[in-house]
Amino acid sequence: MEGKRRKETKGIEENTLAILDTSGFGRKEISVAQHVQNLNDDRLAFLEAVRTASLVPENGTAPTSKMYQAIFQILREESSLDSIMSSYQLLKELDTRFPRVYISEKTENESASASTSPFEIVVVEDAWSPFIFGVDCPFTEKDASREKPPGSLDPSGFHLLIKDLSEMDNEGSTEESQTKLLRTMLTFQYLVYVLEGDFLPRNRAYKEKMNWSLLRESFLSMILGSRRLPCKALIKDCISVMRMCHVRCGTADDLLLSENSSKDKLESCRSAATIALPEIEKCLCTAMQKLLLMIMELDTLKETADMQGLTTRADGPRTPVPEIILDELSYNRDMLSPFLQAFHEPRWKLEIVMQYIRKYVAKPSVRTRRSNGSANDATFPDILKSFGNGSSTKSILKKISAEVAQLLLAHAFQAYLSLSLRDPSDGLHDFEENLGDCSLAEVCKSMIAAFSSLKKTNEHITILPFGKEALFTAATILSTQ
Template structure:
C-alpha cells in the first residue's frame, strides 16, 4: 500500500512537471512566432532580441547547452517507451501498467497523452531555437547585432554533437523529430561531418559543395570508395536510418510543394528531380550492400527503397 502511494505521488509530480513544461513552451511560442514573422518582413532584430525565448536562453540562470541535452534526453526516453520521474527512477510502461492501474486510474490514463504532448512541446522548443539562430545569423550578417547579444552555439551543432557522441539516440530522436525542413538539414550536416573534404580547393570549388545537399550525399554514398570511408566512422545501420529519415523528409517537403523553402539550408535539394533522388537513393543502398555482402537492410530502409521504387515505376 505504501509503495502504491509513493508511486502515485511520483507519477502525479511527473504529470505536473510535464503540463508545466507544455504551458511554458506555449507561452514562449505565442511570443516568439509573431516576432520572428515580423523580423522576416522588416529585419528589425530588436523584436527578437527582446523576445522571451532570446532572453531566457541568454540568462545566466540557464545552462543553455545542458538545457538542449536535457531536451534530447527526455525526447529519447519517452520515445523509447519510458517515463522518467523527478527522482531519477524510470519505469517501463508495460511492466508498471498494472501498478498504475491499481494506484491511480486517472493518472495512468493521462500519462501517455501527457508524454506525447511533452515530446511535441520539446520539438517546438527546439524548432523555435533553430529559427532564432537562423534569424540571428541573418541579423548578424546585416550588421544589426552587437556585443550585447552575446555568442551562443547554434542548437543544431549541439544536436549534431550529441547524435555523433551517442548513436543510440539517433533512432528515437528522429522518430519524434518530424519537422521535415530541419530534419533534412540536420541529417545532411551529420553526413558532412564524416565526408572527406578535398585538401586543395580551386577557384571553381570555392562555392557550395555538392555534398551540401541531400542529393549530393546520396551521390557520395553511391561511390564505393566514399562509402567505405564513411562506414568506417558511421555504422551501416545508422547510415540506413539517416538516409531513410532524410528521404522521408524530402518526400514530405515535396508533397507540400515547399522544397524551395529550404533553398538557404544545407539540406537544399533544389535542382534535383524526384526521379533523380529516388534513383540515387536506390544506388546508395546498393553501394552499401556492395561494401559488405552480409549487410542486412533494416525494415525502415526497406520501406524507403520500396517507396523509391514505386515512385520510379509510376514515373516511367
C-alpha cells in the same frame, strides 16, 4: 469609466482569492490527510470562479496578476489530478482570450492612409508572466522586495524543469511519482505555449519592420541570454527528453497492445495518472520540438540581423542548436534513432542529418559547378551518389556502422520528400542548398543504389525496418513516374 473597471476587477480578485483563504497554499500545519478533499474542492471552486468571471462573459476581464499567479501555483504544486488538469486548461484558455503579445490588423482606411505595414504589434506591458527576468544573482533574505512570486520561474528554473524531465526514467511507478511527472510535463507544455504566443507575433512583426529589439525582448531571447543559463546543457537536456519520450511511448504501447501482457500488468495501468501519461508524453515531445525550432529560428534571424548590423554586443554569441545536436548524437549513438524518429520537422531534420553525414563522406572526385568547394557543399543527391560508389561506401562504413548509415539515409530521404513536395513559397529557398537540382526520380534511383552498395559492401548487413520503408517508398515513386 476606467476607474470603475479597475474597481470591478479588484472586487473579482478579492472574491475569487477569498475561496483560497480558508486553506491557503503554505499552511503546513494543516493535516493533509484530514483536509485533502476540502483543499481540492477549494482549488476547483477557485478555478471555476475565474473561468466564470473572465471567459464566460463576452466582455469578461482578464484575471489580475495575483489570480494568474494562484492558478499557475495550483498547476505547479497541487497533487490532485483534477486541479492540475483544470488549471492547465484554464491558463491556456486565458492566454488565448487575453494574449500578452498579438498582431492587430489595420483597417483598409488605416492601411491606405499610411505607408507602413498593414498591421501593428501590441505588447501588453503589465500582463502577468510565469517567467521572471532581470535578476542574475540568487535571491537572499535581504532581497525581500525583489522576491519572485511563488511558483514563478527564472531562466535557471526553466532549465531545471527540463532537467527534471530528462531524468524522468529514474522516477518510480507509484501514483504519487506519476502525478508529479504529469504535473511537470504539463507545466513545461504550458511554458512552451507562453513562449510560442510571445515569439510568433514578434517574429512576424520583425520580418516586416526589421526591428531587432522586438525579438531581443522576447521571453525566449531573454531566457537564452541569461548568464545563469548554460545553453548547451539546456539543448542536451531537450534532446534527452525527446529520446525518453519516444522510448517511453513505445514501451507504453507495447504494454497495452501485447497479447502476452498479464492481467496484473494491465491492472497496474488503470490509475488516472498512468492512463493520461502516454498521451501527455507525446504532447511533451511535440512541445520540446517546438522549443528547439523556436530557438533555431531565433538563432537564424539573429545571424541575419548581425550581418545587417542590427544587433549589439549585448546580444552575445551562441552555439547554433544543430551543431550542439550533432555533437550530442555523434558522441552518444544510442540517441540517434530515437531522436530522429521523434524530431519530425523536415527542414531542420535534413540539415542535421546532412551535417552528420558530411563529417564522414569524403569529397567527391567529380564535382559539379554547384558543388565545387568544400565537402560541406554536398547536397543530398551528392551524398547518395557517394554511397553508390563501392570504394566510397567502404570508407564511410569504416567510420560509421551500417545501421547508422541506413538510419541517416532513410531519415534524410524522408525529410527530402517532405520538402520537395512543399510549396516553394513556404520558405523552402532557405534550405534548398541541401536539396540539389536533381529530379525526384533520380534521387529515388540513387537511394536504391546507395542501399544496394551497402549490401554489396557488407553481405551480412540486415536492412532495418525504417530502411525497408524508405526503399519501398522510392520504388513506389519510380513505378508511378
